[in-house]
Amino acid sequence: MRTGVLDIGSNAANLRVVDAGTGAAPVPVFRQKAPTGLADAIGADGTVSASGIRRLVGAVEATVAAARAQRVDELIPYVTSAVRDATNRDEILGVLRARTGLEVGFLSGEEEARLTYFAVHRWYGWSTGPLSLLDIGGGSMEIARGRDEDPTLAVSLPLGAGRLTRSHLPEHPARRRHVKRLRAHVRAVLAPMRRTASPGTVVATSKTFKQLSRFAGRPGTTPGTRLLHRHDLHAWIPRLAAMTPDERAKLPGVRAARARHLLAGAVVAETAMKTFRVDVVEVCPWALREGILLRRLEPLPLPDTLRTMRLDGPPAAGVSDLDDYRRRSRTYR
Incomplete structure (x- = not known):
């Protein structure tokens, strides 16, 4: 199955796409970044400015379009602390839902x-x-x-x-x-x-x-x-x-x-x-995105605050060589 993780952070919306299956190591096949500029759009009261929200939406739209072009079957979108801790977090998530159709989750x-x-x-x-x-x-x-x-x-x-x-x-x-x-x-x-x-x-x-x-x-x-x-x-x-x-x-x-x-x-x-x-x-080159992908392949469920989104496209075969994934990770890093 072709799976994507969309990390929506303070500097960029970072898309990673892998081919993976249960019991197989995820193989990186695509990555794309789109700048969000949230780090410079947060006011003293913790509110993300209107211009910051517009940049954020544009970045997410670009990465979701790339995920569809890559025929991603399942997308896991989430925001990190820049949005999670924003005083207008619910407004931001509502705008993302309206503009992109994504139910974007966040982790504690x-x-x-x-x-x-x-x-x-x-x-x-x-x-x-x-x-x-x-x-x-x-x-x-x-x-x-x-x-x-x-x-x-x-x-x-x-x-x-x-x-x-x-x-x-x-x-x-x-x-x-x-x-x-x-x-x-x-x-x-x-x-x-x-x-x-x-x-x-x-x-x-x-x-x-x-x-x-x-x-x-x-x-x-x-x-x-x-x-x-x-x-x-x-x-x-x-x-x-x-x-x-x-x-x-x-x-x-x-x-x-x-x-x-x-x-x-x-x-x-x-x-x-x-x-x-x-x-x-x-x-270490592996971090949160890889943790989410690896946990998705485990029998244990993801945290309740994350949502997987089905996208159009046929599933792609995975491989079972963890060393190959590490090699490819360094190639795409």
């Missing part, structure tokens, strides 16, 4: 953490042992820990790179006092978790960590991964603070749409690693 922060951890656990396999997950999005940061496929700890904190840029970094280049204030804020939010252990392998996901690892990291031990050392990240923070967004966008792997939020993401990442006494994280 804890559900996002659990599904992302599930994907990471599948990437590394049972032999890895205990895992800790750090994920920095646009509006929130997810942390999960455990040994099995279902984590024993899964939390979501309001430490997203876009959210903190709006609240703590009004100028770019950033003033030293603003960076210091941001670091203190992140430290305070993480303080209640300081005494919790960070067992085994510590893995990071999300575009924030991927971008940071491209220019501040090193090749990982597993194909498709990269390592990010805390002391390297610490050295980059004052350099990022001294740059304009245009200058940051020239760094390897950094997209212009995310360049303004890169400094906040770096401060959160470095502060979290220091809080949990982590010297290095491995950045």
Whole structure:
């Protein structure tokens, strides 16, 4: 069956299409992004502006059209924290329903953490042992820990790179006092978790960590991964603070749409690693979208807040080689 996951986030509507079946590894066949610009359309009261909603609708319409062109049988559309936490969330979901015909779901922060951890656990396999997950999005940061496929700890904190840029970094280049204030804020939010252990392998996901690892990291031990050392990240923070967004966008792997939020993401990442006494994280290419796809292929159901949408088109055959999916994931990444 050809399945699509549509991640409607603060920067883009991100469509991933795979061929998959029960017991078979999902094979990536198509991907498309359409910018939403929500990160810059959220007011101080948490309301997404009318222009932001129009851009969002246009992005979703474009990706849904692409899904139909790819003859997707089943589409799973969802919004992340940018819309989930918006004060006019119901209005946004109503407009999307009216304009696109989609019943767009959303996950709680804890559900996002659990599904992302599930994907990471599948990437590394049972032999890895205990895992800790750090994920920095646009509006929130997810942390999960455990040994099995279902984590024993899964939390979501309001430490997203876009959210903190709006609240703590009004100028770019950033003033030293603003960076210091941001670091203190992140430290305070993480303080209640300081005494919790960070067992085994510590893995990071999300575009924030991927971008940071491209220019501040090193090749990982597993194909498709990269390592990010805390002391390297610490050295980059004052350099990022001294740059304009245009200058940051020239760094390897950094997209212009995310360049303004890169400094906040770096401060959160470095502060979290220091809080949990982590010297290095491995950045995994699988995250929330893969977690949703993999869970869809399991006998266990998806969370009730997600809806699968049937689209026209014949089912496509899947394959059963997980290594092949990993190889193709790196090709389409």
